[in-house]
Amino acid sequence: MGSLTALGLVLLILMIIVGGKQGISSFLSMVVNFGILFFSIVLIAFHMPPIIVTVVASVILLSITIFWSSASDNASTTAFQASVLILILLIAIIIPIEYWARVGGFGLEDSEELEGLSLYVGINFTKLAICTAILSSLGAIAEASIAIASGLDEITTQHPKIPADQLFADGIFIGKQIIGTAVNTLFFGFFGSSMGLFIWFYGLNYSLGDILNDKIFAAELIAIVISLIGVVLTIPGTTLIMSYKLRRKQRQGQKTESDH
């Protein structure tokens, strides 16, 4: 048995111990997400338009991550709507930034690895960088929107008469706590995944200017900062949708009361 399979098995067992049925579905969501990711790469390799493939895949990936979590129906529907909204906003930021910064493709640091590979494959690497940035942010958006939607759903279940303005304030309050820790998740993930690169920079005496303009570093930094912006935007986004729904529900409630 390979190490990858063995680690997967250990994870599955631990998840079942902690979460039971929920553990199995969390594990499956990761496996299915991987399948969709790989399938999208294959589609792009067959010259399907990369950005469209990625956007469609992203909506599916978000729905799997959100609906297979243990959040209540109302919470997960709201979280999904909010995360798709944020996804659209992020794409609107990502596309101009990537075309401006041109971080697609490979840098001089990749030379050794690229030896013997043909680089002229007829796929636009700037578009691929856009896809990479979109995909990196999905997990962060999904997690933030689930956390806020679940918190607010709990509040509306316990106080169905809560004014929508009050709910909005509560959402921002919950959101503040989430951002503080989500920032850590993202930045440590970034430190971990680019540690080799940092050691490389130090070893070869890159100056701060060299690092800031380095293609590979810039690409990774853009992806992480975009995810961070996504998390921050998710807070008002999810809260707005939740309080809009509450207002509509309360209005309907009043209507049925006055009908009787």
Place this chain on the structure above:
Amino acid sequence: MKAKLTSKMTWVQIIGVLLFCLVAVFLTAHDDSLYTKPIFQVTRVQNGKVTKMSDEFHNTDYYHQQTLYGHITNGKHAGEALTIQNSFSNSGAMDHEYKPNQKLFIILHTKPKLHATVKDLKRDVPIVLLLALAVSLLMIVLKVHGVTVIGSIAINTLLFWGAVKLDHANNGAAVIPIFSILAVIFCFITLFLVMGWNKKMLVTLSAVLSATAITVLLTLLVFGVTHERGMYYESMQYVTQLPKPLFLAEVLIGVLGAVMDEATDIVASLATLKQERPELSKMQIFTSGRQIGKSIMGPLINVLFFIFMAETLPMTLLYLKNGNTWHYSFSMNMSLGMTSSLISGIGIVLTVILSSLFAGLWIKGDER
């Protein structure tokens, strides 16, 4: 009245953000004199002939020649006009099409007369703009607390750079000890900034540290049992030292944020619960911790999964387009990212168990 006040505030904020970003962009766009490398401003471009080319795997691409006219903006030759030849392909994996108004880093040759080759694009302006946008959004949503969050990132970045320095001084011989100590310091500072100095913080700290330590030991155990079959360390990118310890250190640091995020959540909720209902037993506290944890762990594992996997996309595609099999392309590019995701997942699940356990054992109802 109140609504009016808040909408006024929002306008002030929007103008503030725009001003801040504009100033940041303006300053970065005029920082050429800070660079020692010569910078070239493109003013006019003439596109030349186009060649169609195809490789042995039937990939077709177009190769363009272009002439760039412009002048140097910094250093000894500032102001001097220059003409540079450039070539680029449609896919642009290692080359770029340059356009007027872009600034480029160039390599100057003075013999026999002044001429130059393009090195890379100057891309600090969009990077700084994005950072400015993120900082201002954080400040708007978090207000004063935003300073703590940004400060915590700044401190951690400096510490990380210090550890990289130390690692390099040892030629990578002590990468695991160095980054383990760094992990402990990271946790201490970050949790101190988030929770302050109290018992809750100590419970969280011990849960985070022991979960991370057990994860690393468990990983080593699995590697030992499976003889690391299917671990393609040679496929690691940007490696300048022994790859296996570096890989472990990368995963260790990478998972730390997620584990802290989760432990903070669980311990804080359990402390509040115990305060409201002091009659709950240790076992009941543990069970509620598990309940909270099992709903957070799935989404959290996916956060790291997407970070680790998305960046493998361009190289995997290049492998596929170079006639490699799906299996080989996966092994050489995605399998290490997948391994990192799985190890992180193990850390995240262990944190649920340990933080619920420690909270149950050590948190009493009379303290916050």
